[in-house]
Amino acid sequence: MxxxxxxxxxxxxxxxxxxxxxxxxxxxxxxxxxxxxxxxxxxxxxxxxxxxxxxxxxxxxNVLLPKQTEMHIPPTAQPLLEIICQHVEALTDKVLWPSDIFIPIDDKLFLVESTRAITRLHINHCRIQTEVNMLRSAAGRALLAYSTESDRERYLASIWKNFPPSTQQQFYETWPALYKQILQQGFAYRSPSYFGERKANDGLRAIAVPIMFEDKVEACINLVWPKVFASEKTFANDYAAILKHTAANISTHLKRL
CATH class of the missing domain: 1.10.10.10 (Winged helix-like DNA-binding domain superfamily/Winged helix DNA-binding domain)
Known part of the structure; x- marks a missing residue:
C-alpha cells in the first residue's frame, strides 16, 4: 500500500x-x-x-503538489498562518473568489496557502511553498510598499543578486509612482507582464493587501480572478474594500493574542 x-x-x-x-x-x-x-x-x-x-x-x-524546496515555515509563523486561514476561508465563502496567503521568509516571499481548492469556481490551482516574484506579483508589491524602509531595502538587496543593473534602474525609475498609487488605493495590482509562477500563463489577475502587526508586514493576502471576468478597476471597485477589511480584521485578531 x-x-x-x-x-x-x-x-x-x-x-x-x-x-x-x-x-x-x-x-x-x-x-x-x-x-x-x-x-x-x-x-x-x-x-x-x-x-x-x-x-x-x-x-x-488536476492537482499541484507542493514544490520540493528547502523552504520551511518557521514555527513562530504557524499561529499566524492558522489565524489568516480562518479569515481567508470566510472571505472566499462570502465572495467566492479564492485568496492566496504569502509570508516573507529569509528576505523572500513565499506562497504558503490558498483557498483555491475550496472555491466552487474553476480557478487554476497554484503550487504551495513557491517563491513568488516580489517585483511583479501583487503580493510582492504590497509587501514592498508597506514595509519599513529598512525592510524594503533588505528585500531589494536580496532581489538584485539575481537581476542585472538595468532591472534595478528600471525599478527605481518606476517605483515612486507605483508606491504612491499603492498607498493611495490601499492595495496592489500584479504587473501586466506577470503570469504567475507556473511556466504557462495562469490567465489570472490579482489584487493584494498586507497583513500588518504594529509597523511590520507579517504576511500578504490576495484575491484572484480570471482576466476574462473583469478588468482590474471593475474587480477592485467590487472587492477591494472587503479584502482590506479582512486584512484589518486579521491585524486586530493578532493584537488580541
Missing part, C-alpha cells in the same frame, strides 16, 4: 511539471513499469486527480 501511494505521488509530481504526458512518457520519467503505471493512472483518473485529454490522449494532473 505504501509503495502504491509513493508511486501515485511520484506520478502526480511528474504530471504537475509537464504540459501533458503519454503513458509511455510517465513510465519512462518515473521508472515505474508500464503496466503498473497504467493501473495507477486509471485509479488516479477515477478519483479525478488526473485527466486524460480526448484529443491527444495525454495525461494531465
Amino acid at each position: 505504501t509503495l502504491a501511494l509513493d508511486r501515485g505521488i511520484q506520478i502526480l509530481a511528474e504530471l504537475g511539471n509537464a504540459q501533458g504526458l503519454t503513458l509511455s512518457e510517465v513510465s519512462q520519467r518515473t521508472g515505474i513499469p508500464k503496466s503498473t503505471t497504467h493501473r495507477l493512472l486509471k485509479r488516479l483518473t477515477e478519483q479525478h486527480l488526473v485527466r486524460q485529454n480526448l484529443l491527444d490522449q495525454r495525461y494531465r494532473s
